Amino acid sequence: DAGVIQSPRHEVTEMGQEVTLRCKPISGHNSLFWYRQTMMRGLELLIYFNNNVPIDDSGMPEDRFSAKMPNASFSTLKIQPSEPRDSAVYFCASSLGGPPNEQFFGPGTRLTVL
Amino acid sequence: KQEVTQIPAALSVPEGENLVLNCSFTDSAIYNLQWFRQDPGKGLTSLLLIQSSQREQTSGRLNASLDKSSGRSTLYIAASQPGDSATYLCAAYTGGFKTIFGAGTRLFVKA
Numbered sequence: 001d002a003g004v005i006q007s008p009r010h011e012v013t014e015m016g017q018e019v020t021l022r023c024k025p026i027s028g029h030n031s032l033f034w035y036r037q038t039m040m041r042g043l044e045l046l047i048y049f050n051n052n053v054p055i056d057d058s059g060m061p062e063d064r065f066s067a068k069m070p071n072a073s074f075s076t077l078k079i080q081p082s083e084p085r086d087s088a089v090y091f092c093a094s095s096l097g098g099p100p101n102e103q104f105f106g107p108g109t110r111l112t113v114l
Numbered sequence: 115k116q117e118v119t120q121i122p123a124a125l126s127v128p129e130g131e132n133l134v135l136n137c138s139f140t141d142s143a144i145y146n147l148q149w150f151r152q153d154p155g156k157g158l159t160s161l162l163l164i165q166s167s168q169r170e171q172t173s174g175r176l177n178a179s180l181d182k183s184s185g186r187s188t189l190y191i192a193a194s195q196p197g198d199s200a201t202y203l204c205a206a207y208t209g210g211f212k213t214i215f216g217a218g219t220r221l222f223v224k225a
Binding site for chain 1: 145146148150155156157158159160163203205207209210211212213215216217218
């Protein structure tokens with residue numbers, strides 16, 4: 001079975017550029033999460049979707065961040081414009097039924113903003 | 115506000131040793147606690163999930179316990195192997211939509 005798929009795996013961009021991260025959840029899962037992991041702050045929830053609808057976006061740090069889930073099999077996290085402090089590993093996770101059910105993580109996208 | 119702490123931050127043990135990783139949480143009203151493994155450059159792999167009504171869960175050489183009254187969970191690894199080297203994170207869910215993660219314990223098992 002395919003797990004959560006994320007692309008790209010690595011992204012290097014310059015400050016001010018737009019960055020789009022992509023996620024394909026596990027088929028049949030109806031909940032999707034975007035997380036950010038940094039050395040300083042650990043793993044933080046950015047946004048949670050249930051049945052393609054954003055339920056909690058309180059973790060989105062600024063208006064420069066936006067996320068969409070146009071259908072059950074695809075989600076994007078966009079940063080525009082990007083800044084060096086956005087450099088982190090961004091994870092997508094999915095689950096069946098949402099919290100408190102078990103979450104399954106993708107391999108992550110390592111973003112470097114120069 | 116839930117806070118999750120993991121001690122120690124790093125641990126090095128010789129192969130074959132039994133070991134315990136600790137996780138503490140400040141809000142005992144948790145729904146569940148989950149242990150993950152993270153390998154360098156990779157995502158998180160779920161190891162064990164303990165529901166609030168359970169005291170422990172076992173999978174192979176791994177055993178996780180939960181004591182809500184004391185705000186603690188432990189992950190016991192028996193007969194450690196070099197392949198167990200990774201960062202282990204615990205995560206507590208206390209309602210709402212956020213799962214709170216600890217900073218992790220980096221484990222190194224020496225051959």
